[in-house]
Amino acid sequence: MTRFITMAAATLLLAGPAFAEGDVANGEKEFRKCKACHTIASADEVFVKGGRTGPNLYGVIGRTAGTEDFRYGDSLVAAGEAGLVYDVDNIQAYMTDPQAFLAEVLGDSGARSKMTFKMRSDQADVAAYLATFSESSADGADASAEAGTDGS
Numbered sequence: 207m208t209r210f211i212t213m214a215a216a217t218l219l220l221a222g223p224a225f226a227e228g229d230v231a232n233g234e235k236e237f238r239k240c241k242a243c244h245t246i247a248s249a250d251e252v253f254v255k256g257g258r259t260g261p262n263l264y265g266v267i268g269r270t271a272g273t274e275d276f277r278y279g280d281s282l283v284a285a286g287e288a289g290l291v292y293d294v295d296n297i298q299a300y301m302t303d304p305q306a307f308l309a310e311v312l313g314d315s316g317a318r319s320k321m322t323f324k325m326r327s328d329q330a331d332v333a334a335y336l337a338t339f340s341e342s343s344a345d346g347a348d349a350s351a352e353a354g355t356d357g358s
């Protein structure tokens with residue numbers, strides 16, 4: 207019995223991270239859908255030259271919602287003030303349906319999002335791709351991010 211539980215726990219531990227990580231290369235491809243409205247740029251380097259309809263997504267994983275230099279909607283700012291910090295899980299829920307996500311975070315069905323786009327597939331991969339532009343995962347992720355944008 208003890209042995210069975212231990213093995214089950216080990217399987218969960220192994221399965222968890224693999225699922226959460228996502229496919230960065232596919233995420234990079236899928237980001238084309240976000241690019242119309244979002245740029246990814248640090249202070250000194252542009253990784254993805256995209257639109258300006260939405261905020262810069264550089265370092266968005268680990269960032270408090272609504273804190274870039276951008277004219278956000280009130281609901282997103284309120285969510286940030288309530289303590290919303292993006293991670294690879296909640297950002298998937300956000301991109302799946304921003305308005306429904308904000309309504310849930312704020313407990314307010316009247317919440318509004320200025321992002322009307324809904325991502326219906328590959329959210330985990332896009333989340334993994336975005337994580338390569340965050341400090342917390344800079345180790346080792348830097349190289350792949352650079353390789354991916356070479357030549358653009």
Ligand code: HEC
Pocket residue numbers: 237239240241242243244259260261263266270271272273274277278279280282297300301318319320321322323325332
């Ligand atoms: C049609 C334009 C458009 C597209 C396409 C789009 N977004 Fe957005 N996005 C926006 C706008 C506008 C906002 C600001 C929302 C607000 O203020 O309520 C935003 C906000 C965000 C935020 C919140 C950032 C912050 O600083 O709080 C994230 C995360 C995000 N978008 C991710 C994505 C991802 C990932 C995709 C592709 C799967 C995507 N967006 C596609 C327009 C877009």
